[in-house]
Amino acid sequence: MLSTPAKDERTECLIGVGHPLMVEHGALYPSSAVCLSISTFAAEIITLLLTGLYTSIQLSSESDGIGNGVSCLPDSSVYCAGNGFCLPSLDTHLTCWRFDVLVCVCYCGIGLGRIRENNQRLRATFSPTGSCFVSLGLAAHVWGHFILYTHTKHTSIREANLYEHWSFTWVLLVINAGYCLPRICLYPPRDIAARAQPRDAFTSFGIFGLMILALIERTHCAELLHYVGGHILYDIGIALLAIGRELLSA
Numbered sequence: 001m002l003s004t005p006a007k008d009e010r011t012e013c014l015i016g017v018g019h020p021l022m023v024e025h026g027a028l029y030p031s032s033a034v035c036l037s038i039s040t041f042a043a044e045i046i047t048l049l050l051t052g053l054y055t056s057i058q059l060s061s062e063s064d065g066i067g068n069g070v071s072c073l074p075d076s077s078v079y080c081a082g083n084g085f086c087l088p089s090l091d092t093h094l095t096c097w098r099f100d101v102l103v104c105v106c107y108c109g110i111g112l113g114r115i116r117e118n119n120q121r122l123r124a125t126f127s128p129t130g131s132c133f134v135s136l137g138l139a140a141h142v143w144g145h146f147i148l149y150t151h152t153k154h155t156s157i158r159e160a161n162l163y164e165h166w167s168f169t170w171v172l173l174v175i176n177a178g179y180c181l182p183r184i185c186l187y188p189p190r191d192i193a194a195r196a197q198p199r200d201a202f203t204s205f206g207i208f209g210l211m212i213l214a215l216i217e218r219t220h221c222a223e224l225l226h227y228v229g230g231h232i233l234y235d236i237g238i239a240l241l242a243i244g245r246e247l248l249s250a
């Protein structure tokens with residue numbers, strides 16, 4: 001928990017030079033905490049805007065019946081990620097599935113360890129409801145990659161990249177709206193105590209970074225992403241975000 005700085009530790013806020021920023025409950029915070037709070041608020045808003053942009057790209061890529069959208073013309077690269085998944089090979093979904101199983105097991109192991117933890121402070125920071133929600137999401141992620149692998153393993157790499165599927169778009173909509181919208185509505189930038197915690201700041205910036213990566217994956221698979229692992233990069237990001245959140249609350 002953030003503690004209210006002692007008087008001699010107070011610093012002037014970047015907002016209103018010469019006047020320390022008064023926040024809720026009359027507490028004063030260092031300028032770094034104030035700026036971090038404002039930055040997380042901005043990151044969440046931009047994440048939602050980018051999610052809207054991503055969805056509009058998918059909606060504008062109307063299928064012609066065989067998976068070719070306006071952004072994946074017949075003469076485009078075999079690595080045109082029409083469904084959002086950038087697959088360098090036909091085994092990419094299988095690789096992601098294996099990796100995600102490992103992540104899911106690690107995450108559930110951390111949760112079970114926290115439940116058995118004797119340290120009261122660690123137990124107090126553990127949210128069974130939140131952890132169950134994340135575990136379900138990770139398990140659904142595992143299942144989704146397995147299903148996509150079974151549906152694309154006998155196709156060509158171009159057909160696999162164009163395989164019509166909205167799961168990635170739904171994942172982004174649910175994760176980003178589910179996390180960012182309530183926080184934007186409930187925690188304004190002045191609510192520094194709720195915004196500048198390491199765990200929450202890490203999550204806000206993490207989701208923001210993952211949204212940028214998803215956009216690059218959707219639009220630059222052929223030119224960039226398929227050279228560096230494609231969708232597995234996004235899955236590594238998910239793993240870092242889910243496990244990093246738990247470690248930061250320890």
Ligand SMILES: [Zn+2]
Nearest residue numbers: 096141231235
């Ligand atoms: Zn994935």
